[in-house]
Amino acid sequence: MSHSDPNCIFCKIVAGQIPAKKAYEDEQLLAFHDINPWAPVHVLIIPKQHIATLADVEPAHDAMLGAMLGLAPRLMKQLGVSNGFRTLINTGRDGMQEVYHLHMHVMGGPRPWARG
Ligand code: 5GP
Ligand code: ZN
Numbered sequence: 001m002s003h004s005d006p007n008c009i010f011c012k013i014v015a016g017q018i019p020a021k022k023a024y025e026d027e028q029l030l031a032f033h034d035i036n037p038w039a040p041v042h043v044l045i046i047p048k049q050h051i052a053t054l055a056d057v058e059p060a061h062d063a064m065l066g067a068m069l070g071l072a073p074r075l076m077k078q079l080g081v082s083n084g085f086r087t088l089i090n091t092g093r094d095g096m097q098e099v100y101h102l103h104m105h106v107m108g109g110p111r112p113w114a115r116g
Contacts, residue, residue: 005050010101014048024075028064031075031106038116039086040109041079045071051102054091072106081108086116 004011013020013032020032023043034042045068051057057065069087076085085108090097107116 003050005101008050008099008101010044010046010099010103011050014046023079024071029067029071031071034105037107037114038105039107039113041076041081041085042105042107043075043079044103044105045075046101046103052100053097054089054102057102068104072104076106076108079108083110084108088116 004015009018012018014030020035022030022032024031024045028048029045030048031043031045034044047061047064047068049064051061072085072087085106088105088107089103090105107113
């Protein structure tokens with residue numbers, strides 16, 4: 001995986017320059033626990049490649065996007081989530097995106113949750 005942005009916090013996590021509690025890793029994807037969780041289990045699934053937002057994906061990314069979605073239920077099962085979960089991708093300013101490296105939130109665990 002080539003493209004990386006030296007100023008991007010999630011690229012720094014991919015590169016091991018800042019720590020994160022990893023939940024899953026393969027050649028193209030990384031999953032780690034959100035630093036400010038909304039739910040008992042709250043992970044972020046990201047491509048290792050720097051793609052700023054979901055609005056920036058191209059057809060060549062379709063397989064990677066499918067892998068992100070397909071990983072979510074496997075990861076939730078592995079993390080002990082057995083009663084459902086939410087998936088969320090915030091895109092752009094009006095989509096309330098804060099970190100401009102594509103990521104999918106996956107949240108689960110018993111309610112009540114802090115948010116969401
Ligand atoms: P967004 O609003 O962009 O969809 O969500 C960004 C998420 O990234 C937030 O839930 C925030 O808590 C999380 N986050 C931001 N910086 C870090 C970090 O350095 N480490 C981890 N693990 N999560 C982060
Ligand atoms: Zn990045």
